[in-house]
Amino acid sequence: xxxxxxxxxxxxxxxxxxxxxxxxxxxxxxxxxxxxxxxxxxxxxxxxxxxxxxxxxxxxxxxxxxxxxxxxxxxxxxxxxxxxxxxxxxxxxxxxxxxxxxxxxxxxxxxxxxxxxxxxxxxxxxxxxxxxxxxxxxxxxxxxxxxxxxxxxxxxxxxxxxxxxxxxxxxxxxxxxxxxxxxxxxxxxxxxxxxxxxxxxxxxxxxx
Amino acid sequence: xxxxxxxxxxxxxxxxxxxxxxxxxxxxxxxxxxxxxxxxxxxxxxxxxxxxxxxxxxxxxxxxxxxxxxxxxxxxxxxxxxxxxxxxxxxxxxxxxxxxxxxxxxxxxxxxxxxxxxxxxxxxxxxxxxxxxxxxxxxxxxxxxxxxxxxxxxxxxxxxxxxxxxxxxxxxxxxxxxxxxxxxxxxxxxxxxxxxxxxxxx
Numbered sequence: 204x205x206x207x208x209x210x211x212x213x214x215x216x217x218x219x220x221x222x223x224x225x226x227x228x229x230x231x232x233x234x235x236x237x238x239x240x241x242x243x244x245x246x247x248x249x250x251x252x253x254x255x256x257x258x259x260x261x262x263x264x265x266x267x268x269x270x271x272x273x274x275x276x277x278x279x280x281x282x283x284x285x286x287x288x289x290x291x292x293x294x295x296x297x298x299x300x301x302x303x304x305x306x307x308x309x310x311x312x313x314x315x316x317x318x319x320x321x322x323x324x325x326x327x328x329x330x331x332x333x334x335x336x337x338x339x340x341x342x343x344x345x346x347x348x349x350x351x352x353x354x355x356x357x358x359x360x361x362x363x364x365x366x367x368x369x370x371x372x373x374x375x376x377x378x379x380x381x382x383x384x385x386x387x388x389x390x391x392x393x394x395x396x397x398x399x400x401x402x403x404x405x406x407x408x409x410x411x
Numbered sequence: 412x413x414x415x416x417x418x419x420x421x422x423x424x425x426x427x428x429x430x431x432x433x434x435x436x437x438x439x440x441x442x443x444x445x446x447x448x449x450x451x452x453x454x455x456x457x458x459x460x461x462x463x464x465x466x467x468x469x470x471x472x473x474x475x476x477x478x479x480x481x482x483x484x485x486x487x488x489x490x491x492x493x494x495x496x497x498x499x500x501x502x503x504x505x506x507x508x509x510x511x512x513x514x515x516x517x518x519x520x521x522x523x524x525x526x527x528x529x530x531x532x533x534x535x536x537x538x539x540x541x542x543x544x545x546x547x548x549x550x551x552x553x554x555x556x557x558x559x560x561x562x563x564x565x566x567x568x569x570x571x572x573x574x575x576x577x578x579x580x581x582x583x584x585x586x587x588x589x590x591x592x593x594x595x596x597x598x599x600x601x602x603x604x605x606x607x608x609x610x611x612x613x
Contacts, residue, residue: 236542262429267422274429281433285440292444295451299548303513303538377543377587 207332214336221344221386222393226312231345232382234304238361241349242342243297244304247290249338251282252314256334258282260322275318276309283308313341348385352376452535456506456519459533460493463521464502465557487609493519502530505606509598512590514538516547520602522561526612529566532556532599544591555582564607565600568592 220226227248234244255278259266266274287305290298298305308314317337322330353359356376358366375381415421454471457478461468466481468474482495493504504521518534532553539545546552559566562580570589573581584592606612 234541240541265416265425267416267425269417269422270426273426277430277433281437284437288437288440288444292447292451295448295455299455299536301541304541374586 206329210329210333211336214333215340215343217397219340219344219393220313220316220337221341222390223397224316225390226316227341228386230304230307230311231348231386232379235345235349235382235385236352236356236377236379238346238349238353240301240304241345243301244308245338245342245345247283247286247305248308248311248314248341249335251279251286251308252317252334252338252341253331254282254334255279255314256317256322257327257331259318260325260327260330263323271323272319275315279314279318280309313337344386344389347389348382351385352381356381455535459519459535460504460521462533462553463504463519463531464493464495464497465521465531466495466497490605490609492609493521497530500524503606503610504530505602505609506535507598507602509594509601511537511539511594512544512588513540516594516598520599520606522603522606524610524612526603526607526610527561529556529559529561529599539591540588544585544588546585546588547591547595552583552585561603564603566596568596 214220218224221228221231230244230248235241255275258278258281259275262274283306286308287298290301290305314334317334321333325333350360353361354365355373358364358368358370358372373381376385454474458468458471458474460482461474461478464482466477468477482493485492485494490505495502495504501524502521503524504519506517507520508515508517510516514537516534516537516539518532518537520532521530522528523530534548534553537545537547539547556566558577559582560578560580565580567581568584569581570584570592573579573583
């Protein structure tokens, strides 16, 4: 059981896919100027990562080495298309708002990364958990970035006006480049915290 | 005999079977939902026509009923022309198609009977950047067109701040989505002459 906890901690914080591994940056830049789209997109990524990890892990002993990557991409696109079809049939408004981004989940490096790094060598259940938590780590970062971009760019949170109308809107926050600034600041703050903790832990160890 | 996982035969068979199984599941799912998807698309069209004409409705079911009872559709020169009475005046609407920044933008454009003012505009499908060009779907953008006067057969979507006047033929563009905004301007400028010729107005 502690294994599950360790994976959660690693994927969510210590080895966060976006902050530490700098993966999935493309979608971090693209979809984060609007909190609602970000939430739906990240839920999609989390589900796809978890399920594709599970499937790849379940058939890992059958996959020939030569076509390993192709099979992974096949499984990933299978789930992404499934998400796309379900969205289109049952929540058409959301599917309309996300447009081409659902299809682009396939190219999210985090999914492929987890499949290759974890699911290929571990049992299905724990692989599912690994994919799920990696998705949560991704969601956490994107939601924070989207929160600040929507707040400063539009003055709204989830579409509700939260700052007075007289507040000057930061147009740059709506544009993709601002995600670089917000994300970089976030990486700076979180890495700063992590490194500080590392240093204090290792120096504490020496004293003993 | 144990499988030789690296043999050519196994690799090819494996790839074939796996692709086959996944494809079957996906096409099954697609076939199962295609009816629903088609219904959704029709509903989008119905809602867009009603929104553009400024006819209120409570929910999706009512939208379909209102559409059936109040709106007449006729084909003219391969365009489907919708017409209805709104507040005692005849309003015409047409389906439009045009290219945006990334792909096709389709929707409904409604005008009054002598094509002097836009009654409203609504979009059925678009694949503009979510959060930027995709904001053409937001009501503040669409409401700008409501009752806007048509000047020189077009509405200018201006990147500079414009006044609230409904007589100048000017509306605000979307910040950060100039190209999408300009595409809308172009589409409207293409369809106003079409509407004029369909309705016989000069």
